[in-house]
Structures are given as structure tokens and as C-alpha cells.
Amino acid sequence: MCTRIFNNFNKENQFLTTARNMDWATELPTSLFAFRNESNNPMVKTGTSSQDENSLIWTAKYDSIVTMVGDDNQYGASDGINSEGLVANLLYDSNASYSRKDGSSCKNLDVLRWLQFVLDTCSSVKEVVEKFSKEATPQIQIIGGIVPGSTKPASLHLSISDKFGDSAIIEVDKGEYVIYNNPEFRVMTNEPSYAKQIELNQFWRWQWNNINHFPSNTLPGGxxxxDRFARASYYLNHLNATVSVDDSLAQSKSVVMNASVPVNFKSGDSKYPNIAQTLWTTISCHNDLKYYFCNSRTPGIIWIDLNKKDLFPAPVSRLILVEEEDSSFINKSLYGFKNNDFEGTNDPFKVK
Known part of the structure; x- marks a missing residue:
């Protein structure tokens, strides 16, 4: 359903960008949230909506821009970048399972708040990996939920990338974290498991390799x-090195959109409910701290600059992109630089 790529094809780590597609069968209410930390009023957040002694509690250390799905009844953090250039993306993973045998001693973190916790507390991929390692204290238990604006379970896995050129994918199997940490792990889709994706990618990379005396450049188009993993991997591994930030942004955007699914696409087979239209695409610039949002149903692209956080009207601000009214969705046609268009709002994950 979703595709994520990390364009780190630059030896000096000067022009690093990450792009992802968000796919879903139906439209979802969607907003951008801007979190601006203030030293005299630190943002303290809770890992579960029904707070108790087992809820994970944290204090935000970094500013962030986050794409949220849902509305004031419930929000889920889906995608974003923080002020240290760390980018995080949540993608659907039908194989995820969160229950663990020793979960009673863990601190609970709702999967819909997982991404916000990472962006609030970590500055690099290395830090994220450490927080979810078996040696971490406290041990964190991911709690499942329902995707806001839908009836489907929030079965998700996490990808992260940073300004140092590092990348990782974290899956959850029976409550245990399976972590794939390697700068070469640059493409991610929903399924199969990442271990199987690596195996499949080895086949395709052999087909494209010059060492192969009978190379094939055929690509699955479905x-x-x-299919989308192979396409994104092929194009990402056949790019010239980037020469500027704009070059990297253009590369990432073109590659990830080549792996998108058209609006109103129907698979024609109820056996494949996870094949869905691309609702929106985001591109994050690790170095320049800029975040771009492309709504598939509108022609414009908007961007937000974390370097200009003083333009946000409040410590927590929101820009509504897709709004649900009377069982229909309004996609707002927005263009250009948008720091000035946010409005102050409440922190949906704040300790109450």
C-alpha cells in the first residue's frame, strides 16, 4: 500500500532526502502539525490515551513537522521530520503483531503515537535503534489500535533515516522488535517482511548487475x-549522484511517484484489499529541514521550513489539508510555503 525511499546516494551526505507514498482505499482526514519546543514550557506526552502507571511518558526534546491522519476525536502520527534532520515514516504491515509474553513489565506506547515519540526524543537512527533494542531501559510495548477515519487495525512498521546517511526499518513480531539497520536499506513497502524484501531485491539486483552476462532490465509494472519495491529499488540504484538539494528532491519525488497507485484505482479482486490508491506523497530534506506535501487530488505542492519555526503561531499548530464534512471529504487546494498558514491548536498526545 505504501512506498518509502531514502536517497542517500551522495558520499558527503550533503543532499539527503526521503520520500514516501501514503496509500489507502478511502480518503482520510489529514493535517500537518508543527511542534515548537519552548524551554519554559516543555511538551510532556503520554504513550496511551487512557493514561495509567504503565503508559510511556516522555518530554519532547526536538521540534517537528508531522502529518497526522484523523481529527480531534483521534489522531495518528504517520510521517514527519524533526529539527535534527531525523525522518520517520509509518507504513502498513499486515504481518505485525504486538502482543508479547513479558509485556506486563513494559511501558506502553500506542502504535499511533510511535512516530511522534521517535521524533520528539531521538536525533539519529542510532538513537532510535538503541531505544528499541533488547537492552533498552525501559522496555517499550507497542499497543495496537484502529487507523483514525477507518475501521482497519493500525498494523504498522517504522522506517527511519537521518542526516548522517543512516537508515533502518523496525518491524514488530509478537511484541519483539526486528531491526534492519543498514544505509543500503533504502526502499520499503508494506509487505512481505523486510527479510523477504531483501531476498527478493538480491534477485533483481543480480538481474541488473553488469557482472551478469545475460542482464535483464525488465521491471514488474503492477x-x-x-512490484513497487522492485521498481523503486531499480530506479533508485540507477541514478546519477545528486549535485544539489533540488536535484535530490526531484529524484526522490520522481522515483516514489513511479511507485504510486492512481487515484480511484480498483484492483478488481477483493482478495487484495491492501492494493489502494496513493492519497499523498511527502518529501523530507534531512539537511535543509524542509518538508514537502503533495496531495494526489490537488495540483499544488506545499512546503514547511523548520528553520523558520518562529512563524508558527503557537507551540502546537495545525494546518488542515483534507477535512471530512457530512461524510464527504474536502481536499484543500494549497500552494507554496505554508509556515504562516498554521493555526494554534491542542497537542493531541499531551499528558492530561
Missing amino acids: PFPS
Whole structure:
């Protein structure tokens, strides 16, 4: 359903960008949130909506821009970048399972708040990996939920990338974290498991390799996750090195959109409910701290600059992009630089 790529094809780590597609069968209410930390009023957040002694509690250390799905009844953090250039993306993972045998001693973190916790407290991929390692204290238990604006379970896995050129994918299997940490792990789709994606990618990379005396440059063109993984991987591994930030942004945007699914696409087979239209695409610039949002149903692209956080009207501000009214969705046609258009709002994950 979703695709994420990390364009780190630059030896000096000067022009690093990450792009992702968000796919879903139906439209979802969507907003951008800007979190601006103030030293005299630190943002303290809770890992679960029904707070108790087992809820994970944290204090935000960094500013962030986050794409949220849902509305004031419930929000889920889906995608974003923080002021240290760390980018995080949550993608659907039908194989995820969160229950663990020793979960009673863990601190609970709702999967819909997982991404916000990472962006609030970590400055690098290395730090994220450490927080979810078996040696971490406290041990964190991911709690499942329902995707806001839908009836489907929030079965998700996490990808992270940073300004140092590092990348990782974290899956959850029976409550245990399976972590793939390697700068070469630059493409991610929903399924199969990342271990299987690596295996499939080895086949395709052999087909494209110059060492192969009978190389093949054929590409699967279908909408299935494995097809899209192969396409994105092929193009990402056949790019010239970037020469500027704009070059990297253009590369990432063009590659990830090549792996998108058209609006109103129908698979024609109820056996494949996870093949869905691309609702929106984001591109994050790790170095320049700029975040771009492209709504598939509107022609414009908007961007937000974390370097100009003083333009946000409040410590927590929101820009509504897709709004649900009377069982229909309004996609707002927005263009250009948008720091000035946010409005102050409440922190949806604040300790109450």
C-alpha cells in the first residue's frame, strides 16, 4: 500500500532526502502539525490515551513537522521530520503483531503515537535503534489500535533515516522488535517482511548487475508491494549522484511517484484489499529541514521550513489539508510555503 525511499546516494551526505507514498482505499482526514519546543514550557506526552502507571511518558526534546491522519476525536502520527534532520515514516504491515509474553513489565506506547515519540526524543537512527533494542531501559510495548477515519487495525512498521546517511526499518513480531539497520536499506513497502524484501531485491539486483552476462532490465509494472519495491529499488540504484538539494528532491519525488497507485484505482479482486490508491506523497530534506506535501487530488505542492519555526503561531499548530464534512471529504487546494498558514491548536498526545 505504501512506498518509502531514502536517497542517500551522495558520499558527503550533503543532499539527503526521503520520500514516501501514503496509500489507502478511502480518503482520510489529514493535517500537518508543527511542534515548537519552548524551554519554559516543555511538551510532556503520554504513550496511551487512557493514561495509567504503565503508559510511556516522555518530554519532547526536538521540534517537528508531522502529518497526522484523523481529527480531534483521534489522531495518528504517520510521517514527519524533526529539527535534527531525523525522518520517520509509518507504513502498513499486515504481518505485525504486538502482543508479547513479558509485556506486563513494559511501558506502553500506542502504535499511533510511535512516530511522534521517535521524533520528539531521538536525533539519529542510532538513537532510535538503541531505544528499541533488547537492552533498552525501559522496555517499550507497542499497543495496537484502529487507523483514525477507518475501521482497519493500525498494523504498522517504522522506517527511519537521518542526516548522517543512516537508515533502518523496525518491524514488530509478537511484541519483539526486528531491526534492519543498514544505509543500503533504502526502499520499503508494506509487505512481505523486510527479510523477504531483501531476498527478493538480491534477485533483481543480480538481474541488473553488469557482472551478469545475460542482464535483464525488465521491471514488474503492477501495483503489488513487491512490484513497487522492485521498481523503486531499480530506479533508485540507477541514478546519477545528486549535485544539489533540488536535484535530490526531484529524484526522490520522481522515483516514489513511479511507485504510486492512481487515484480511484480498483484492483478488481477483493482478495487484495491492501492494493489502494496513493492519497499523498511527502518529501523530507534531512539537511535543509524542509518538508514537502503533495496531495494526489490537488495540483499544488506545499512546503514547511523548520528553520523558520518562529512563524508558527503557537507551540502546537495545525494546518488542515483534507477535512471530512457530512461524510464527504474536502481536499484543500494549497500552494507554496505554508509556515504562516498554521493555526494554534491542542497537542493531541499531551499528558492530561
